[in-house]
Amino acid sequence: MEQGSTITGLSPPTEPVAPPLGRSDPRLPPVAPVVKARRRGWRWALAALIAVGIAIAAWQWPAAWQPWLGLSAPTTTLIVSGNIEAHESVVGFKTVQSRIVELPFDEGKSVKAGALIARVEDADYRQQVAIAQAALEVQRRQLDMSQQNLVASQKTILSDQADLVMKKLDYDRYQSLWKSGYSPTQQRDQAATGVKQSQAALERDQALELAAERSIELAKANIHSAEEAVAMADITLGYTTLVAPFDGVILVREAELGEIAVPGTPVVTLADLDHIWLRAYINETDISRVRLGAAAAVTTDTYPGKNYRGRISFISSSAEFTPKSVETHAERVTLVYRIKIDLDNPTHELVPGMPADAAIDLPAP
Numbered sequence: 001m002e003q004g005s006t007i008t009g010l011s012p013p014t015e016p017v018a019p020p021l022g023r024s025d026p027r028l029p030p031v032a033p034v035v036k037a038r039r040r041g042w043r044w045a046l047a048a049l050i051a052v053g054i055a056i057a058a059w060q061w062p063a064a065w066q067p068w069l070g071l072s073a074p075t076t077t078l079i080v081s082g083n084i085e086a087h088e089s090v091v092g093f094k095t096v097q098s099r100i101v102e103l104p105f106d107e108g109k110s111v112k113a114g115a116l117i118a119r120v121e122d123a124d125y126r127q128q129v130a131i132a133q134a135a136l137e138v139q140r141r142q143l144d145m146s147q148q149n150l151v152a153s154q155k156t157i158l159s160d161q162a163d164l165v166m167k168k169l170d171y172d173r174y175q176s177l178w179k180s181g182y183s184p185t186q187q188r189d190q191a192a193t194g195v196k197q198s199q200a201a202l203e204r205d206q207a208l209e210l211a212a213e214r215s216i217e218l219a220k221a222n223i224h225s226a227e228e229a230v231a232m233a234d235i236t237l238g239y240t241t242l243v244a245p246f247d248g249v250i251l252v253r254e255a256e257l258g259e260i261a262v263p264g265t266p267v268v269t270l271a272d273l274d275h276i277w278l279r280a281y282i283n284e285t286d287i288s289r290v291r292l293g294a295a296a297a298v299t300t301d302t303y304p305g306k307n308y309r310g311r312i313s314f315i316s317s318s319a320e321f322t323p324k325s326v327e328t329h330a331e332r333v334t335l336v337y338r339i340k341i342d343l344d345n346p347t348h349e350l351v352p353g354m355p356a357d358a359a360i361d362l363p364a365p
Helices: 034-060 123-180 185-238 284-289
Strands: 077-092 096-100 116-120 241-243 248-253 266-283 297-298 307-315 336-344 357-362
Touching: 116 266, 241 297, 266 284, 266 307, 266 357, 284 336, 297 336
Parallel strands: none
Antiparallel strands: 077 266, 077 357, 096 116, 116 241, 248 266, 266 336, 297 307, 297 357, 307 336
């Protein structure tokens, strides 16, 4: 047997083997477009997920991204401007009209409550008090006289009652004797007349007693009226001195020594500088963000870098200017509301009329 020959029957006949499937096989669809499409899908899904995350973060933490984009973050303070004001009292004389003889304080001086601010000449008002007191004394004496008249009337009535009893006894005797024929008719008639006269005298004195009692009541009423007149005269005399109604500083002195003070004419203007307040205005769009009692830091150009702590004590319930019945949106949002920020001013650094700014703390958004 020759080398390389095959023996039929010992091994099956071999068939040609097909080449392995490959990328160049024309029988399969192309693979690259499918892979590329899948890769693009994953990229879009990842981009969408990142966009959603950014949107959620932007909605939850706006303060973190707005400055990065150059936008202003929601502020927690509101800046307003206004002027310092104080509770002022224009003090003047009441009722009295006289010449000013004492005016001890000048403008800018501090005074305590009850301190003498001004005094007018009071000689005529003191005389009125003396006249009222004299009238009161007269009424008191009148009361004493009425009481004595009442005592006299009561004693007279006792005498009249005794006399009437005696006259009735005489009449009964003469009547009995007259019936027996021992007494003339004239004597009986005279006894009867005596009874009638005594009865009339008793009734007269009883009326005088009632008049004396009423005279006492009238005297007491006159005394009460005279006492009230004295009290009124004393009150009017008190109006001749002008005292400070509270601790404060004299801002303006409108009168001078020797002037005639007319009732109601201002003499001094007194201000309470210990407790002042800032008058400011806020826009209608900010009214819902401001609350009573909100803290505020007040600053002034006079004392740069110094803060004065205060709190909002008043918010107007309506705009300062009444809006028209028909208005545009632009006009409506320009309405302003007045507020007051109370401040303590123990050093009197802040004075009325001083411009100031306030940073109001707002609730977190």
